[in-house]
Amino acid sequence: MVTEKIIKVHAPATVANMVCGFDILGFAVKEPYDEMWIRLTEQPGITIINKDDYQLPAEPEKNVAGAALLAMLEELTQPVGFELTIRKHIKPGSGVGSSAASSAGAVVAANTLLNGVFSKEDLVRFAMNGEKLASGVKHADNIAPCIYGGVTLIRSIHPLDIVALTAPPLFVTIVHPQIEVRTADARSILKKQVYLKDAIKQWGNIAGLVSGLLQSDYALIGRSLEDVLIEPVRSILIPGFNTVKQKSREAGALGGGISGSGPSIFMLSKDEATAIAVEKVMQDEYQQLGLDHHTYVTTIHSSGVEIIKA
Amino acid sequence: MVTEKIIKVHAPATVANMVCGFDILGFAVKEPYDEMWIRLTEQPGITIINKDDYQLPAEPEKNVAGAALLAMLEELTQPVGFELTIRKHIKPGSGVGSSAASSAGAVVAANTLLNGVFSKEDLVRFAMNGEKLASGVKHADNIAPCIYGGVTLIRSIHPLDIVALTAPPLFVTIVHPQIEVRTADARSILKKQVYLKDAIKQWGNIAGLVSGLLQSDYALIGRSLEDVLIEPVRSILIPGFNTVKQKSREAGALGGGISGSGPSIFMLSKDEATAIAVEKVMQDEYQQLGLDHHTYVTTIHSSGVEIIKA
Structure with a gap:
C-alpha cells in the first residue's frame, strides 16, 4: 500500500x-x-x-x-x-x-x-x-x-x-467595512496621467519608506506613509476613511491607508497596545456609521x- | 595680539x-x-x-x-x-x-x-x-x-x-562635455504631467536603488539605474549621451546617466579598473565627436x- x-x-x-x-x-x-x-x-x-x-x-x-x-x-x-x-x-x-x-x-x-x-x-x-x-x-x-x-x-x-x-517588528490593525469595492472599479477611477511634482513627492516617500524599513527607523516610516496620488481618489469609495486615518494617528499609529484597492483600511503601529487602541478607533467609527465590519490586530509576518x- | x-x-x-x-x-x-x-x-x-x-x-x-x-x-x-x-x-x-x-x-x-x-x-x-x-x-x-x-x-x-x-564602495566616472545646458532650460523642457504607468516604473526603480544601496546589492543597484521619465527628454540636449551610456555598460559600469541637469554624464562602477575603462569610453566618444571635455575618476565620498x- x-x-x-x-x-x-x-x-x-x-x-x-x-x-x-x-x-x-x-x-x-x-x-x-x-x-x-x-x-x-x-x-x-x-x-x-x-x-x-x-x-x-x-x-x-x-x-x-x-x-x-x-x-x-x-x-x-x-x-x-x-x-x-x-x-x-x-x-x-x-x-x-x-x-x-x-x-x-x-x-x-x-x-x-x-x-x-x-x-x-x-x-x-x-x-x-x-x-x-x-x-x-x-x-x-x-x-x-x-x-x-x-x-x-x-x-x-x-x-x-x-x-x-x-523590516523591524510592526503591528498591523485592519478593518474591513462590509461594502464592496471591485478592484477593476478602483483601478478605473485612477487618472492615467499625474503631475510630475506629485510623482516626485510620491517617490520621495517611497524612498523614505524603504529606507525606514531597512534602517528600522520608525519615525521615518511614519513620515513616509503618505500617498498624494492614489489615496485622494480611491478613499472617496470608502466611508469613514479620513476619520479612521486621522483618529488612528492620534491614537499613536505610525500611519496607514487603503489596503490594496480597498475597502479594508490598515494601520501600522510600533507596539501591540497601540494597535489595539487603533482597533477601537476603527470599531467606534464603523459602529457610528452603522456599517458591519471586521477587525484584525496582527503583525507583519x-x-x-x-x-x-x- | x-x-x-x-x-x-x-x-x-x-x-x-x-x-x-x-x-x-x-x-x-x-x-x-x-x-x-x-x-x-x-x-x-x-x-x-x-x-x-x-x-x-x-x-x-x-x-x-x-x-x-x-x-x-x-x-x-x-x-x-x-x-x-x-x-x-x-x-x-x-x-x-x-x-x-x-x-x-x-x-x-x-x-x-x-x-x-x-x-x-x-x-x-x-x-x-x-x-x-x-x-x-x-x-x-x-x-x-x-x-x-x-x-x-x-x-x-x-x-x-x-x-x-x-552605500557600499562605488567608483564614479564623470565626463563633462564642454557644452552649455542651463539648469532652467533643462527644467523647462520637462513635461508637467507624466503617465502613471511610467511613474510606477520610476518609483519601482527608486525603491530598488535605495534597497540596493542599503543592502550593498550591486546587481540590484545596476538594474535600478533606469530613468524612464527625465532622461529620455533631457538626454537629447547632450550629444553622445546614448553611445556613452551603452558603451559604459558594455565596459562593465553598473549604470549611470545625466549628472543633475547635465551636461555632465556619470557612471558608477564596482571597482577602479572598470571606472578607468569607462573613462576611456567617454574620452573616445567625445574625441570622435570633436567636443572638448574633462573626465574624472573618483569615488562616492x-x-x-x-x-x-x-
Whole structure:
C-alpha cells in the first residue's frame, strides 16, 4: 500500500501598495490565512473542492487557484493531476489579498508535492494568472509578499524582479467595512496621467519608506506613509476613511491607508497596545456609521505561505 | 595680539538625481572640490573674494555663496561680518553641483567659525538660497549630499526631511562635455504631467536603488539605474549621451546617466579598473565627436564639506 501524500498550507492575507508604494510594495500578515490541502491524483488535470461558504467556482479555469495551477501544469514536461481543497478564511473582495492567497497557496503547496522543482519567482509568475482572472491585471503586489513573506518590493513586472525587504517588528490593525469595492472599479477611477511634482513627492516617500524599513527607523516610516496620488481618489469609495486615518494617528499609529484597492483600511503601529487602541478607533467609527465590519490586530509576518503538514 | 582665526574647507562636487531619483537623490564625490577660506571681520556683512578665473560676481547678493551666507546672517541675533575667499575648481554650469559647493562650503565654514550654532538641516536651508539664485529653484539634491556626504535622500523639501543612506564602495566616472545646458532650460523642457504607468516604473526603480544601496546589492543597484521619465527628454540636449551610456555598460559600469541637469554624464562602477575603462569610453566618444571635455575618476565620498584647517 502506498501512503498518499497530502500537503497542507496556510496562505496569509497580504496588504498591497503600503500607502505610497502603489503597485510595487506589499506585505504579508500573520492572520487571517486560508487553509489548503493538495494531493496528487492519477487522472491528470485539476480538481478543486471548496470547503467554505463563499460559493467560489470549482471549475479550475474559473477559480483563481485553478488558473495558477493550470499555468504551472503548462511548464511541467509530464502530465500531472492535483486535487486541491480550499477552506477560505480571507473574505473575497475585502482588499487583503484573498485571491492572491488562493493562487499563491495553491502553487506553493503543489510545488512542495513536486519536491520544489520551481523557484519562488516561477511560483509568483504562475500565481499572477490567478490575479489576472480576479482583476484583469497580472499584478504581483499581493502574490509576491504571500510567497516571500515579510515586506516585498516588486521593482519590475517585465522582467519580474522581486526584492525582499527586511523590516523591524510592526503591528498591523485592519478593518474591513462590509461594502464592496471591485478592484477593476478602483483601478478605473485612477487618472492615467499625474503631475510630475506629485510623482516626485510620491517617490520621495517611497524612498523614505524603504529606507525606514531597512534602517528600522520608525519615525521615518511614519513620515513616509503618505500617498498624494492614489489615496485622494480611491478613499472617496470608502466611508469613514479620513476619520479612521486621522483618529488612528492620534491614537499613536505610525500611519496607514487603503489596503490594496480597498475597502479594508490598515494601520501600522510600533507596539501591540497601540494597535489595539487603533482597533477601537476603527470599531467606534464603523459602529457610528452603522456599517458591519471586521477587525484584525496582527503583525507583519516574515513567512509567506507556510507548509503545515507534508 | 589676537590670532585671527581662518577656517579652510573643501566643498565637493555632487551628482544630483542619480538617474531614477529626480529631485530626491544625490551623492558627494571625492574630487573635484572647491577651496574656500573664511574669517570674521569687524565690519558686519559679507565680503567675497574670488580667487579663480570664472569671473563670478563678488557682490554677496549676486553670488550663490553670498546668498547662502546672507540667509544665515538673518537668523543670527547679533551682527556678524564674514570675509569669504573662494577658489573654484568645479566649473560652473558643468552639472556637478558647482553652485551647491559654493553655497554649502560657505555656510559650513561660517558655522565652524560660529562654533557650530546651526544644525546640518539649518545649513541646508541657508545654502538652498544659493540654489534659488543659481537656477530659480530651491532644490536640495546637490546641497544635501554636499553637506551630509555620501548618498542622501531628500524625502521632502516642505518640510525639509533629509535621510543619509549608507552605500557600499562605488567608483564614479564623470565626463563633462564642454557644452552649455542651463539648469532652467533643462527644467523647462520637462513635461508637467507624466503617465502613471511610467511613474510606477520610476518609483519601482527608486525603491530598488535605495534597497540596493542599503543592502550593498550591486546587481540590484545596476538594474535600478533606469530613468524612464527625465532622461529620455533631457538626454537629447547632450550629444553622445546614448553611445556613452551603452558603451559604459558594455565596459562593465553598473549604470549611470545625466549628472543633475547635465551636461555632465556619470557612471558608477564596482571597482577602479572598470571606472578607468569607462573613462576611456567617454574620452573616445567625445574625441570622435570633436567636443572638448574633462573626465574624472573618483569615488562616492562619505564626507561632505571637509574642514581642512581651523
